[in-house]
Amino acid sequence: MSDSERNRAFWDRESDSYQATHRDHIGRPEPRWGMWQLPESELRVLGDVDGKDVLELGCGAAQWSILLAGLGARPVGVDNSERQLQHAREALAAARLDFPLVHAPAESVPLPGASFDLVFADHGANRFADPRDWVPEAARLLRPGGLLAFSGSTPFEVMCWNQPADHMDAELHVDYFGLHRIEDADGPVQFELPYGEWIRLFRANGFEIEGLREIQPPPGAESTYRSAEETEWARRWPMEQIWIVRKDA
Amino acid sequence: MGAALADGADLDRPQGRMSHVERNRTAWTEFAPEFAEWAPRAWGSDQFEWGVWHVPESELEALPDVAGMDTIELGCGTAYISAWLVRRGARPVGIDITPAQLETARRMQAEFGLDFPLIEASAEEVPLPDASFDLAISEYGASIWADPYRWIPEAARLLRPGGHLVFLVNGPHMILCSPDEELPAGRKLLRPYFGMHRFEWDGTGGIEFHLGYGDWIRLLRENGFAVENLIEIQAPPEGAPHRYAGLPDRDWSRRWPSEEIWVARKRA
Numbered sequence: 001m002s003d004s005e006r007n008r009a010f011w012d013r014e015s016d017s018y019q020a021t022h023r024d025h026i027g028r029p030e031p032r033w034g035m036w037q038l039p040e041s042e043l044r045v046l047g048d049v050d051g052k053d054v055l056e057l058g059c060g061a062a063q064w065s066i067l068l069a070g071l072g073a074r075p076v077g078v079d080n081s082e083r084q085l086q087h088a089r090e091a092l093a094a095a096r097l098d099f100p101l102v103h104a105p106a107e108s109v110p111l112p113g114a115s116f117d118l119v120f121a122d123h124g125a126n127r128f129a130d131p132r133d134w135v136p137e138a139a140r141l142l143r144p145g146g147l148l149a150f151s152g153s154t155p156f157e158v159m160c161w162n163q164p165a166d167h168m169d170a171e172l173h174v175d176y177f178g179l180h181r182i183e184d185a186d187g188p189v190q191f192e193l194p195y196g197e198w199i200r201l202f203r204a205n206g207f208e209i210e211g212l213r214e215i216q217p218p219p220g221a222e223s224t225y226r227s228a229e230e231t232e233w234a235r236r237w238p239m240e241q242i243w244i245v246r247k248d249a
Numbered sequence: 250m251g252a253a254l255a256d257g258a259d260l261d262r263p264q265g266r267m268s269h270v271e272r273n274r275t276a277w278t279e280f281a282p283e284f285a286e287w288a289p290r291a292w293g294s295d296q297f298e299w300g301v302w303h304v305p306e307s308e309l310e311a312l313p314d315v316a317g318m319d320t321i322e323l324g325c326g327t328a329y330i331s332a333w334l335v336r337r338g339a340r341p342v343g344i345d346i347t348p349a350q351l352e353t354a355r356r357m358q359a360e361f362g363l364d365f366p367l368i369e370a371s372a373e374e375v376p377l378p379d380a381s382f383d384l385a386i387s388e389y390g391a392s393i394w395a396d397p398y399r400w401i402p403e404a405a406r407l408l409r410p411g412g413h414l415v416f417l418v419n420g421p422h423m424i425l426c427s428p429d430e431e432l433p434a435g436r437k438l439l440r441p442y443f444g445m446h447r448f449e450w451d452g453t454g455g456i457e458f459h460l461g462y463g464d465w466i467r468l469l470r471e472n473g474f475a476v477e478n479l480i481e482i483q484a485p486p487e488g489a490p491h492r493y494a495g496l497p498d499r500d501w502s503r504r505w506p507s508e509e510i511w512v513a514r515k516r517a
Binding site: 156159172173175177194195196199200208209210211212216236241 | 478
């Protein structure tokens with residue numbers, strides 16, 4: 001089974017319980033990022049989306065795309081899981097919205113090149129598809145000058161995973177060199193790269209690096225994704241980051 | 250996410266405390282005799298090798314073709330990089346805050362018959378005109394001993410549009426895992442990543458500066474640089490140990506980066 005098929009099966013299986021667990025946390029009335037739901041109005045990653053063609057990679061139940069549609073964007077949601085898209089369709093109907101939802105892995109999106117002004121993901125397909133495959137695909141889909149922004153995990157989160165103890169701690173357990181594919185016994189396959197490899201991958205695909213926002217959750221930040229102990233860890237070391245890169249004009 | 254702001258205090262020097270420039274000049278005056286001993290080997294080499302693992306530039310390709318370029322080495326020490334640059338057809342200038350290091354550099358110039366300007370100055374305040382260089386380079390120089398919130402803007406000022414900025418630092422992995430005493434990094438994260446900026450290690454006397462990845466990118470961008478590459482150096486599998494008490498050993502540096510080279514370019 002390919003990583004893409006394996007992750008599709010994982011998300012088809014987990015989708016209902018994922019949406020039930022996180023629905024209230026991520027179903028806010030304005031766009032928010034990541035595990036601690038920090039507002040886009042503060043982070044200012046995407047800029048003005050009004051009138052823009054926007055592609056969400058790994059849209060899940062399309063919470064983000066629905067909010068961006070309300071801000072004047074023309075969104076398209078892509079997800080590798082049919083079950084996730086079922087949740088998205090229900091959410092669109094409830095919001096009385098209609099925009100395309102595409103069932104595809106992010107490394108192979110059946111849409112024409114140069115058709116988007118913004119491609120983004122919030123802990124979406126970027127975590128579950130190989131960056132060496134999906135970053136070139138994002139570059140193909142973007143128009144010149146278009147923005148790619150995505151939040152995800154960090155090398156530090158991966159390195160500090162204490163496998164035998166099954167929790168994070170303040171120690172490097174995993175090698176940094178060679179960081180790429182992270183496999184859980186019965187979970188999904190995830191991907192993370194060393195900082196320099198991200199930079200080279202972006203450059204090789206015609207992106208200029210605009211920023212790397214390393215998220216420090218504010219004191220007392222709450223999350224349905226992280227325990228209080230993990231949030232405390234994340235106040236000291238980066239557990240979540242947002243890459244912001246722009247396709248050369 | 251506000252290391253620049255968090256350090257605002259350092260810009261107004263507290264009364265009765267030496268500035269980091271004075272502290273580092275004192276420290277490097279002490280280190281200078283040791284580096285004078287090693288200078289002839291570095292000056293005599295045909296190859297430029299980066300960092301304590303001696304990884305050759307021919308392998309890393311961090312630098313552009315330097316022939317015909319005006320170059321400035323920020324915190325040149327004994328100026329062995331500038332010696333390599335002049336042999337490659339560049340017109341180098343070396344600056345350093347420590348007279349004892351510049352003395353060694355001048356002695357090497359005489360010994361090897363190579364000549365280029367050496368100036369006693371801090372990379373945070375360089376007495377040279379704007380837009381006069383094509384390459385600014387620093388290896389364990391200003392890159393770790395000067396305040397990046399001062400020397401990066403200064404490098405931007407000195408470079409011509411399209412000019413290259415290439416500098417080696419230790420990188421967050423090593424800094425987070427290094428004990429306060431001058432001992433090699435272990436595997437435990439001993440200090441927070443957020444707010445990384447100014448560091449004093451017990452017993453070394455000097456003051457170092459190290460930033461997180463996002464802060465480097467922001468600082469470079471704010472000063473008109475495009476980030477072109479970040480080369481994280483992995484120690485080669487074989488070779489002699491390095492001679493630095495505070496740097497991690499080969500086994501550690503095979504797994505995590507003990508040195509990183511940022512490559513940036515001033516936008517045209």
